[in-house]
Amino acid sequence: xxxxxxxxxxxxxxxxxxxxxxxxxxxxxxxxxxxxxxxxxxxxxxxxxxxxxxxxxxxxxxxxxxxxxxxxxxxxxxxxxxxxxxxxxxxxxxxxxxxxxxxxxxxxxxxxxxxxxxxxxxxxxxxxxxxxxxxxxxxxxxxxxxxxxxxxxxxxxxxxxxxxxxxxxxxxxxxxxxxxxxxxxxxxxxxxxxxxx
Amino acid sequence: xxxxxxxxxxxxxxxxxxxxxxxxxxxxxxxxxxxxxxxxxxxxxxxxxxxxxxxxxxxxxxxxxxxxxxxxxxxxxxxxxxxxxxxxxxxxxxxxxxxxxxxxxxxxxxxxxxxxxxxxxxxxxxxxxxxxxxxxxxxxxxxxxxx
Numbered sequence: 001x002x003x004x005x006x007x008x009x010x011x012x013x014x015x016x017x018x019x020x021x022x023x024x025x026x027x028x029x030x031x032x033x034x035x036x037x038x039x040x041x042x043x044x045x046x047x048x049x050x051x052x053x054x055x056x057x058x059x060x061x062x063x064x065x066x067x068x069x070x071x072x073x074x075x076x077x078x079x080x081x082x083x084x085x086x087x088x089x090x091x092x093x094x095x096x097x098x099x100x101x102x103x104x105x106x107x108x109x110x111x112x113x114x115x116x117x118x119x120x121x122x123x124x125x126x127x128x129x130x131x132x133x134x135x136x137x138x139x140x141x142x143x144x145x146x147x148x149x150x151x152x153x154x155x156x157x158x159x160x161x162x163x164x165x166x167x168x169x170x171x172x173x174x175x176x177x178x179x180x181x182x183x184x185x186x187x188x189x190x191x192x193x194x195x196x197x
Numbered sequence: 198x199x200x201x202x203x204x205x206x207x208x209x210x211x212x213x214x215x216x217x218x219x220x221x222x223x224x225x226x227x228x229x230x231x232x233x234x235x236x237x238x239x240x241x242x243x244x245x246x247x248x249x250x251x252x253x254x255x256x257x258x259x260x261x262x263x264x265x266x267x268x269x270x271x272x273x274x275x276x277x278x279x280x281x282x283x284x285x286x287x288x289x290x291x292x293x294x295x296x297x298x299x300x301x302x303x304x305x306x307x308x309x310x311x312x313x314x315x316x317x318x319x320x321x322x323x324x325x326x327x328x329x330x331x332x333x334x335x336x337x338x339x340x341x342x343x344x
Contacts, residue, residue, distance in 0.1 A: 037341070040281030041288075044272060048264040055234065056260050063237050063256045070252035074241030074259070125306075152252055158242050 071152030075161055083160045085175040088184040091145050094172075095186075100143040105155040106178065114190040116147070116181060124148070124155040127162060135166070143170040150179035210343050216276065219340040222286060223273025225333065226266045229312050233263035236315045243310035247296050247322075248303075265289060273340065283341030290334040297327045 032039040056062040061076040075083065086094075094100040095116065102119035104111050111121040122134050138144070144163070148155035160171045174180065182188065208214055233240040241259035244250065250258055266289060272282035293311070300307055300322045308314070309322045320326065 037278075037280045037284050040278045041284040044268050044278065044281060044285050045265060048268040049261055051268065052260045052264040055264070056237070059237075061236075061238060063241060063260060065257050065260070066253055067256050073245045073252055073255040074238045076238050154242070154245055161238065 069152075071154055072157050073154060075157055079161055079164055082164055082169070083157060083171055083173055086145070086172045087175055088180040088186060091147075091172075091174045091181065092184070092186050094143070094145055100145045100170075100172065101138070103138070103144050103146045103156075103159070104178075105146055105148040105159045110149070114188050115178070117187055117189050117192055119147075122159065124159045127159070131162075138163075138168070140168055143172070144168065145172045145174055147174035147177040147181070149177055151176050153177060209339060215279075215340060215343045218336045219273045219276070219279055219283065219344060222333065222336045222340060223270040223275075223282070226270030226286060226289075227274065228270075230263040230266035230270065232312065232314050233259070233310070234267065237263070239314040240310060243308050243314055246305065246307040247300055247310075248305065249296060249299065262289075279344035280341055283337055283339075283344050286337040287334065287341050290330055290337050293330050294327060294334065297322045297330065301327070 028039070056065075061078060063074065064077055064080070067073045067075065069085075072080075072083075091102075095102065095118070102116050104115050104119045104121045105124040106115075106121070107123050107125060108121060111119075111123070115121070120137065122130060122138075146156035146160050146163075148159075156173050156177060160173055163171055237256075237259050240263065241256050244255050244259050244262075245252070265285065269282045269285040269289065272278050273286065297309070301324055305322070307322050309320045309326050311320065311326065313320075
């Protein structure tokens with residue numbers, strides 16, 4: 001009679017699961033026995049992640065999980081293409097042609113120190129306070145170039161998002177903002193004043 | 198004094214008291230999560246303002262954190278896995294305390310993002326809010342340790 005014994009090393013795993021899964025399950029079981037509340041808290045957290053993924057996928061104003069570029073945090077997927085970024089050279093051509101109004105999203109004291117000539121100041125940090133007054137100064141049929149301090153400052157994209165939600169359509173965000181304009185050596189109010197002097 | 202402390206300890210370990218505190222904390226967490234779930238973009242802006250996380254993590258945090266509040270709050274209200282939910286609520290509240298404290302130390306004038314994130318009745322992060330969250334932390338810790 002032939003022997004049917006299997007060598008221990010070649011013995012198949014129960015249920016056909018790979019050793020990795022079995023090991024992981026054993027680890028979870030051991031953790032659950034040792035610290036049950038932490039394991040359950042982790043399970044609740046996993047449930048929250050699952051709900052967040054599902055709800056965000058279905059929500060009309062869902063966010064991208066990884067903002068791209070990183071400075072565009074808090075911009076819903078639906079708005080990504082409606083808030084294009086332009087470089088300083090493109091902004092200069094719009095400035096010279098007068099095709100767009102420039103909006104400076106920085107704080108008032110920074111605007112007063114220096115800004116792009118003709119730009120109006122609408123500090124994003126004071127949106128709620130200033131919006132009733134500003135909306136009469138921002139014609140809806142005009143194009144706007146929004147800028148703030150520099151890379152990843154986020155104030156101009158945030159202002160763009162708020163303007164989109166208030167039925168403004170033609171919005172552009174100056175990539176790297178005031179920093180890009182200054183570094184390109186384009187005209188500023190202070191330059192024009194010192195030239196006039 | 199010692200007798201009062203002993204009485205307080207006895208009261209706080211009473212099952213009904215822990216259940217009531219858990220219910221209260223759970224309702225606070227559920228209410229706090231609602232506006233953030235509806236307006237994740239506004240909440241992401243506030244998280245950005247706290248300036249604590251790398252930019253690539255801000256959206257993910259703003260999406261997951263409100264649901265964590267909701268799940269922990271629902272578990273506390275329903276009395277399911279109460280101690281685990283208390284632990285999660287404690288961890289969340291500690292993170293709120295750290296966020297508010299660092300904002301205050303750095304002089305950041307920012308919205309709290311505690312309940313309202315859509316600007317209807319926004320409150321500024323402050324030491325008053327810090328103290329309020331310390332109270333919340335005590336409730337969460339009680340449910341975690343004694344639930």
